[in-house]
Amino acid sequence: MYGDRIKAKRLRLDMTQKEFSDSLGLGRNGERTLRRWENNETSPSTIELNMILNYPEIHPFGVDEDFNEDFTFIDLFCGVGGIRLPFQQLGGKCVFSSEWDKFAQKTYYRNYGERPHGDITEITNEQIPAHDILLAGFPCQPFSQAGLGLGFEDTRGTLFFEIERIIEGHRPMAFLLENVKKLRTHDQGNTLKVIREHLENLNYELYIDVLRAADFGLPQNRERLFIVGFDKELLDDPENDSFNFTFPEPTGIPTRLGDILQEYVDELYTISDTLYAGHLRRLEQHRERGNGFGFSLFNHDSVYTNTLSARYYKDGSEILIDQGPRANPRKLTPRECARLQGFPDEFTIPVSNTQAYKQFGNSVPVNVIRAIARRMKDTLEPYLD
Template identity: 55%
Template sequence: MANQRQIHIKLEENLHTKLRKTSKDKGITMQEFVTKALNNELYYQSELNLDTHSFTFIDLFAGIGGMRIAFEAAGGRCVFTSEIDKFCKKTYFGNFGEVPEGDIAKVKESDIPDHDILVAGFPCQPFSIAGVSKKRSLGKEDGFLDKTQGTLFFDIARIIKEKKPKAFLLENVKNLRSHDKGKTFQIICKTLEELGYKVNSRILDGHHFVPQHRERIFIVGILEDIQAEDPLESLPLPEPNHKVRDILEKEVDDKYTLSDKLWDYLQSYAKKHREKGNGFGFGKVNLDGITRTLSARYYKDGSEILIPQKGKNPRRLTPKECARLQGFPETFEIPVSDTQAYKQFGNSVTVPLVTAIAEQLVNNLHFNKEKVKS
């Protein structure tokens, strides 16, 4: 065991209680928790030079931190983060040394630090469109508060209204644009415009950066009084030239190979739907091509992305390969079960795509011209 030195620190009682509870929930000692947090902080201070950064940002509905990696790479410092899923929080802590705040609905907007950019990969919930006249007759508030109350987007809107960041980047599934015949998306954009922002959106495919077909909608807003080119319109996209074989591990445990029972089921299921004229079925990958979209249900049977193997049944991707497929760095830790890892990477963003958007947004806002001290 390496030589160890002791330090003695005093903590406020509420912080000590929180530290003890969090350590217990994670199944580690308080010393292990603090050591991990210090190591991560020192790493980021040295690697990213956070003493001077171009801008600050907050990371809402953070998942496992894909958006954070992207915006830190663009020169930002994260000053607040929230995520409700306990397994995502474990992965987040393992990589950033921080435990995100929990339910954002329970966090007062006034308690969130000031920031330059808000980023959020928020879940899509149905929006209730009530008649404004009826609300007014009942003495209730209309406008953005009325239209988005009760949805997770409301929490983004109330924080933007309070903090007025210079810009924001929101990410969601492609179908958000057509949800409820386009009404949901219309409300989102109108809400953000009412808050004083120039809003634009664009559906982008991750296959420009990784060997995966993954279309997502990105929404950017910039304060109306800021003169800046829209980053989605000016975003340079490289020609897709990635291959699945480039992200595969050299040695893979046999546990990822499909059982005969599961493989027979997937083949018969696909055959049945082909006979009906449907396109449902498994996705056996061309190793020199790209994959289908990795989804959060991948843990169930891996059917949408199956890797062919010589002389035996195809296999699932490993969690490490899922991380690579989403463009996470090689050093990214996966401290959870395979099932949770599949869910997490299936719900995550394609990191290099978001990094490209973040860099374009930062360049257009000229943050790089005015360094900010921590």
């Protein structure tokens, strides 16, 4: 019997039975099945056992201590590390990370071998190492169309000023901040105006734009606002008063949803008759009122989907996959959500499906970050040792 080996494997991974069964893709009754295996009540098949024992215990994106970096960076409000990944792949070394959510910390650790520090408001500048670039996907709920839109009146909105504090204290060469598109127009533009003024007062040259995931090879209509800043104190040429940074242009790579969909998907992800009936009823009600709200159905040939949200785990209404006339639509799997955001398949998902949906819904389009990171590195090349 293999119960002790399976349990020992799970405990080494620091995963609950629910997290491990979901990560293994054991289906609707996976947690119960895993529990029976561990208790030696039943035995897994040879294929299932190999899948468990071969589950990676290494950190697929961990960095060796002797890594010869081109630059250093810190990763604030890091989530599962979607901003970190492309900067690291371009030769950067992360010297500090921060994330308050314990489930996101678990995913971050499993992939990078580093457990982020917690609440940034409790971390002093002295506890943060010197760095060349600051990265921060600071909380978007206060500015999002999906939130209350309170902006700086919301406590989470004030976390921007924690970023300002760290920039002022460490004066990195550059920074990249990411937020929702609505930040540009929130409070008639006053919120972004305040952010811009505070950053410019620190003597940084700013570049601000909205980029869309679908323009960079990802089949998702996800638009995000990016703020890139460069320290003007680096400019020692009196004839050059600008960094001449430009945001990347759309790649023109065609997108198709079918390219990121898995071939086999467990029935677990097919929505129930009750939920589907509710979706259809609300869709009809919205039609009668003359608006376009309701669930959104896509198929393999769809060019792109709606924006994946952190609430996707609830009913999947913004992105449902058509399974033909004889079956209800289904939700994306967590792995498909990861792909939709540009994460490679080597990226480990060590949490329950519910937490995975939240994490990838809160994450960033990695392809877009990679394109910006390349431009930022090129701009900073003359100033890097």
